Amino acid sequence: MIELEGISKTYRIPVRSKGVGGxxxxxxxxxxxxxxxxxGISFKINPGEIVGYIGPNGAGKxxxxxxxxxxxxxxxxxxxxxxxxxxxxxxxxxxKIGVVFGQRSQLWWxxxxxxxxxxxxxxxxxxNAQYERxxxxxxxxxxxxxxxxxxxxxxxxGQRMRCEIAAALLHEPEILFLDEPxxxxxxxxxxxxxxxxxxxNAKRGVTVILTTHDMSDIEALASRIxxxxxxxxxxxxxxxxxxxxxxxxxxxxxxHHDYKGEVQIEGVTLxxxxxxxxxxxxxxxxxxxxxxxxxxTDQLSLKDVTIENExxxxxxxxxxxxxQI
Amino acid sequence: xRAYIALFRMRLMLEMQYRAAALAGVMTQFFWGMINIMxxxxxxxxSVFRPAMTMAELTTYIWLQQAFxxxxxxxxxxxxxxxxxxxxxxAYELLRPVETYYFWYFKxxxxxxxxxxxxxxxxxxxxxxxxxxxxxxxxxxxxTFALFVVTLTLGVAITVAISMFIYISVFVTLSxxxxxxxFAVIGEFFAGLVIPIPxxxxxxxxxxxxxxxxxxxxxxxxxxxxxIGHAEAFQGLLMQCFWMISLIAVGRFLMNRVLNQLVVQGx
Numbered sequence: 001m002i003e004l005e006g007i008s009k010t011y012r013i014p015v016r017s018k019g020v021g022g023x024x025x026x027x028x029x030x031x032x033x034x035x036x037x038x039x040g041i042s043f044k045i046n047p048g049e050i051v052g053y054i055g056p057n058g059a060g061k062x063x064x065x066x067x068x069x070x071x072x073x074x075x076x077x078x079x080x081x082x083x084x085x086x087x088x089x090x091x092x093x094x095x096k097i098g099v100v101f102g103q104r105s106q107l108w109w110x111x112x113x114x115x116x117x118x119x120x121x122x123x124x125x126x127x128n129a130q131y132e133r134x135x136x137x138x139x140x141x142x143x144x145x146x147x148x149x150x151x152x153x154x155x156x157x158g159q160r161m162r163c164e165i166a167a168a169l170l171h172e173p174e175i176l177f178l179d180e181p182x183x184x185x186x187x188x189x190x191x192x193x194x195x196x197x198x199x200x201n202a203k204r205g206v207t208v209i210l211t212t213h214d215m216s217d218i219e220a221l222a223s224r225i226x227x228x229x230x231x232x233x234x235x236x237x238x239x240x241x242x243x244x245x246x247x248x249x250x251x252x253x254x255x256h257h258d259y260k261g262e263v264q265i266e267g268v269t270l271x272x273x274x275x276x277x278x279x280x281x282x283x284x285x286x287x288x289x290x291x292x293x294x295x296x297t298d299q300l301s302l303k304d305v306t307i308e309n310e311x312x313x314x315x316x317x318x319x320x321x322x323x324q325i
Numbered sequence: 326x327r328a329y330i331a332l333f334r335m336r337l338m339l340e341m342q343y344r345a346a347a348l349a350g351v352m353t354q355f356f357w358g359m360i361n362i363m364x365x366x367x368x369x370x371x372s373v374f375r376p377a378m379t380m381a382e383l384t385t386y387i388w389l390q391q392a393f394x395x396x397x398x399x400x401x402x403x404x405x406x407x408x409x410x411x412x413x414x415x416a417y418e419l420l421r422p423v424e425t426y427y428f429w430y431f432k433x434x435x436x437x438x439x440x441x442x443x444x445x446x447x448x449x450x451x452x453x454x455x456x457x458x459x460x461x462x463x464x465x466x467x468x469t470f471a472l473f474v475v476t477l478t479l480g481v482a483i484t485v486a487i488s489m490f491i492y493i494s495v496f497v498t499l500s501x502x503x504x505x506x507x508f509a510v511i512g513e514f515f516a517g518l519v520i521p522i523p524x525x526x527x528x529x530x531x532x533x534x535x536x537x538x539x540x541x542x543x544x545x546x547x548x549x550x551x552x553i554g555h556a557e558a559f560q561g562l563l564m565q566c567f568w569m570i571s572l573i574a575v576g577r578f579l580m581n582r583v584l585n586q587l588v589v590q591g592x
Contacts, residue, residue, distance in 0.1 A: 069419075070419070071587070071589060072588065072589065073585055092422070094419075094422050101416060104413060104414045106414070106420075108335065108339070110339060111339055115338065118331070119335050122330070122331030123328040123331070123332075123423060124421075
């Protein structure tokens with residue numbers, strides 16, 4: 001359904017050296033620096049997938065989203081979404097997609113939310129029945145009814161973001177692009193947004209591509225993740241296999257009865273050792289957890305054992321470091 | 326079409342929220358109109374030759390300018406559009422299944438028409454009741470009135486088409502200040518909003534007739550006052566159609582060009 005092939009985009013950024021001298025020089029001759037935002041990225045996404053698109057700031061996530069939404073023309077490469085080229089058939093194409101830019105707003109600031117929705121109804125040329133159905137579903141799922149009559153400027157960020165998402169889905173698009181939909185939201189609103197994305201994906205079969213810096217968004221939603229860095233796709237696959245490939249160690253926290261000696265176990269790194277608590281890091285490629293735990297029971301009288309995987313955040317940071325981005 | 330009608334309704338609702346602005350506008354325009362008439366009256370009284378426009382015509386002309394100010398002034402602008410371009414929220418505008426040029430054209434049209442609806446009646450009503458030489462005079466025949474309505478409508482269409490160039494230029498410069506100033510100063514002078522066109526020297530008048538600006542307000546207002554007869558009015562109407570179509574065509578071409586090169590930056 002979504003197919004990108006060798007998409008690249010460069011930006012020209014005006015630069016000048018600092019100070020008055022630089023300003024005077026720039027008066028006569030502008031200098032530009034060419035930044036390659038995307039270096040020929042390719043991927044395919046099937047209908048009904050939820051894809052988490054991650055990468056550090058400036059990696060090219062938003063650029064990709066903008067190209068896929070048809071508002072940015074790439075320098076090179078092919079892009080077919082639902083049989084159309086987004087920036088060529090823009091008018092016909094945009095009716096099939098919904099987009100939320102987490103840092104921007106599409107609602108009319110000074111009028112009640114409801115008025116914005118009704119305007120969208122007309123812009124997307126929806127029938128009354130279609131609008132009612134979609135509107136009611138979104139209102140229930142996102143719990144909007146209590147503030148539909150409030151002007152947008154009076155809404156809290158969480159309420160506004162829910163309205164933004166509703167506005168993007170009102171015309172029942174097949175594809176939803178979410179560019180940092182949970183940015184700045186509190187825990188409760190984040191969970192509400194995630195639940196809703198799952199709901200709409202299951203119910204309407206909407207294909208969802210979301211970018212985020214919050215790994216718990218990805219863990220809660222995406223079965224597939226794509227990681228981009230310096231304009232290239234660095235990883236494309238399931239979250240599970242990412243974990244399998246990159247989680248090489250586990251942390252074991254042991255609470256035990258008073259022990260004064262030194263814990264000595266093969267193949268582990270001792271992170272800290274106290275009289276009643278010892279923390280170890282196990283490299284699972286060298287030693288299995290079972291062996292380590294059995295060694296531990298031999299040496300210590302255990303009260304409690306906690307085994308933790310590395311957090312997904314840490315994996316991602318390591319991935320970034322591995323690729324030097 | 327539905328989208329544009331809805332847009333118009335939205336704009337009208339929005340405009341009705343800004344009651345204080347409308348009231349302030351009415352007061353200012355009324356005051357400004359009075360001063361203008363006083364100045365011209367002083368000139369007329371001390372003038373040695375007969376100007377190409379009678380004092381009664383001029384008075385009505387000035388009241389029309391003030392009452393329909395929002396329709397024809399080029400400095401009237403929709404800051405939300407500038408803000409959209411500057412902040413990048415314009416990204417959302419490009420996601421709508423409509424042609425952006427027309428979408429904005431109708432936004433601006435709605436902005437002007439809703440503003441004028443709130444302001445024109447109070448000004449004209451009061452001006453009707455004033456003593457001479459300040460009185461606003463309504464034309465006696467229906468044809469004049471009909472011609473006025475048609476040419477004013479086309480005039481607004483031309484004003485919006487011209488002002489679209491300001492918005493298009495902001496895509497390149499990112500700051501509306503320069504464009505607004507240049508368009509406002511040049512455009513309004515050539516539209517007869519500073520000195521009524523009949524009072525300009527002949528060489529200047531001939532030049533002004535070649536430009537689109539006078540077809541915004543000058544033509545309909547002079548038709549209303551009777552300064553322009555019916556035959557000339559029909560001619561002017563044709564010229565208006567010509568300017569409207571060509572300005573929109575050029576505007577659309579330029580808009581599509583800037584949009585294709587547009588880069589909305591940031592997350």
